[in-house]
Amino acid sequence: MVLNNIEELLEKYENGETTLKEEQQLKNYFSQETVAPHLEMYKPMFTYFLVNKQEQFTKDIPLKTKKVFNYKWISVAAVAVLMLGIYFNRPVDSCEADLVGTFCEPEDAYNEVTKSLAMISSHFNKGTSTVGYLNEVNKGTSTLGYLNEIENTTSIIFKTNN
Template sequence: MELANIEKLLEKYFEATTTVQEEQELKAYFSQDNVAPHLEEYTPMFQYFTDLKAEKFTRNVPLQPRRNYLKWISVAAVFVLTTGLFVNEWNKQRQVDEAFADFKTAMSLVSENLNSGASHINYLTQFEETTNKIFITRNN
């Protein structure tokens, strides 16, 4: 391969603009024995990438059975949602009951005041009858 071409490819490689084919050319160049002396410092890097690609993981990894957390999370979510709705309805009912009790108290006070006012109307009726008697006797 031409040395100028390799230097351009190296420059593109470090700028992260090379294609896969260009990277393979660089790996092929640095895997051979006759590398230019000023480019020998890159040989271990490309050799490492080649070795890394050939490396395989051979140890057995015991797989544990997958626990079904999603099922329990959904059960908990339904429980929280149901509890929230129940508490909300309970608070609404309690507020309605308190409002009804307040309304009942207010109506009781209004009723008491109306009844005491109605008892005074009886005195006014007697006063009017007496006044009418006085005026009728005077006019006659």
């Protein structure tokens, strides 16, 4: 009778339908020295549960966290201060002809821009002249359209004769 009860409790345990009291009965049964031979495979599991229940955590848990100072942000701030210092240290009114791409006189800048635009225009015109062949392709596709019209009329003729 006890063995049948244990087998029923094991079946309920495997389905997740046991109560805490029934699980305690199973743990008590499997903690004994003698267990039915066909239920020996469950004994290590339930003895593990009993041993695990007695374990305790003994390590101290610190409640205060230490503040970690991030030194990376100091270097970022230092670089930002240096860049601002270099930028605002430049003379404002003087002509900076030593910098690449800058001009002291507006006429010089205007002449340089017109030269650059003229060069761009000439290269653009060369590119558009080579694209002119696309017009010939358009003419060829329009003649193909005529072939489609001929094909449509012949299909109409052949359908009426059938």
